Amino acid sequence: MRAIYAARQDAAAPLTGLEVGDLPEPAPPTGWVPVQVRAAALNHHDLWSLRGVGLRGEQLPMILGTDAVGTDPDGRQVLVHAVISSTDWVGEETLDPRRTLLSEKHPGTLAERVWVPARNLIPVPHSLSAAEAACLPTAYLTAFRMVVHEAQVRPGQRVLVQGAGGGVATAAVQLALAAGAQVVVTSRTEAKLERARILGAHEAVPTGTRVNPVDAVIETVGAATWEHSLRSLRPGGVVVVAGATSGPDPSADLNRVFFRSLRILGSTMGTAAQLAELAAMVETTGVRPVIDSEHDLGSEAGVRAAFERLDSGAAFGKVVLTT
Structure with a gap:
């Protein structure tokens, strides 16, 4: 074979x-x-x-x-x-x-x-x-679980997606937009920021740029963006983590986490049932x-x-x- x-x-x-x-x-x-x-x-x-x-x-x-x-x-x-x-x-x-x-x-x-x-x-x-x-089965399923099941993004919320261009990040932008969120995207390259704008992101800014507080962060980058992810959350916000491509960050900034009642959720792939849900979502929303x-x-x-x-x-x- x-x-x-x-x-x-x-x-x-x-x-x-x-x-x-x-x-x-x-x-x-x-x-x-x-x-x-x-x-x-x-x-x-x-x-x-x-x-x-x-x-x-x-x-x-x-x-x-x-x-x-x-x-x-x-x-x-x-x-x-x-x-x-x-x-x-x-x-x-x-x-x-x-x-x-x-x-x-x-x-x-x-x-x-x-x-x-x-x-x-x-x-x-x-x-x-x-x-x-x-x-769909890996990158889009991972993003679907992060956006829909873990962050539970609702219409009108602000979502920050770190690292424009990656498979999971790109999927998260599309799915958060389909869920009715305002989407902020970061990247180190202007070309990828422009692609994110074309995709529909409401804001596309260089990595580390201060942004207005968000309800949820989709985090797959790790050490290079972790501090920015926590600082960008509103009180009570959630960061969903499904990867650390730039390496793990040894500092969790626990003072900020407990003082602002932040939530940190880990997420890995998704279930077969969630893949079926994702398939239904792309069919009904037109996400490609x-x-x-x-x-x-x-x-x-x-x-x-x-x-x-x-x-x-x-x-x-x-x-x-x-x-």
């Missing part, structure tokens, strides 16, 4: 371990079903795997990828939900301490076929192309995932160009591979 996989790991030069070629078809667990992949979006999780974070060397080679859209054995077009909970787990899958993502324990989505539990398949929104739909670039899933040159684009940090929106 043709696949895109991590053959080696290098923290400094992750793309040196990327390979495109044939691997034996995996033996799936009982109850799992195959999905013929039509499109798959890349995520920073793929780069972390190539760097050796979250994936042990003895697990190599490992097929990469957590996002996919494809066709199930009954011919249905489906989204693949990448969170795999334990077989005996009851309840929300993201709270299972033994949960994994596809490409961590089980082969990922960047292949001709991916095997997943039948419960992890969600119908594709009819209004989306395969490339657009492939953006932002695609930075599309590349050929069947071409080694296309695959490498896609990973290089992701690794460059220059992408605005999602990098997608399509058949």
Whole structure:
């Protein structure tokens, strides 16, 4: 089976371990079903795997990828939900301490076929192309859970999204706008700020700029923006954290947190039920995932160009591979 996989790991030069070629078809667990992949979006999780974070060397080679859209054995077009909970787990899958993502324990989505539990398949929104739909299961689901379930954004509230251009940040801007919020976006580059304005952000300002108080902050950057996130909140506001791409911040500014009754909530991915909710939201609101670039899933040159684009940090929106 043709696949895109991590053959080696290098923290400094992750793309040196990327390979495109044939691997034996995996033996799936009982109850799992195959999905013929039509499109798959890349995520920073793929780069972390190539760097050796979250994936042990003895697990190599490992097929990469957590996002996919494809066709199930009954011919249905489906989204693949990448969170795999334990077989005996009851309840929300993201709270299972033994949960994994596809490409961590089980082969990922960047292949001709991916095997997943039948419960992890969600119908594709009819209004989306395969490339657009492939953006939903990781970045857009993460943003949906942050904006709708954790921050519980309501019409008229002010929402600050740190780090314009990233997949989760871009999704958060769109979903907060769809929820009726006033959206403030930050970035270190004017080009990404301009793209955020075009996307509909009410304010787009350089990172660290003082802004009028906000009700909620969507935080995936970490150390570089953490102090600004806390200082930007109104009393009683909430910062929802789903990543720290610039590294963790050792200072929580606890005086500010307790004196202003701030809330800090952690959020990871989302459930299959939330992915179904997201699919319904994009169908009814007209939200369309932002695609930075599309590349050929069947071409080694296309695959490498896609990973290089992701690794460059220059992408605005999602990098997608399509058949």
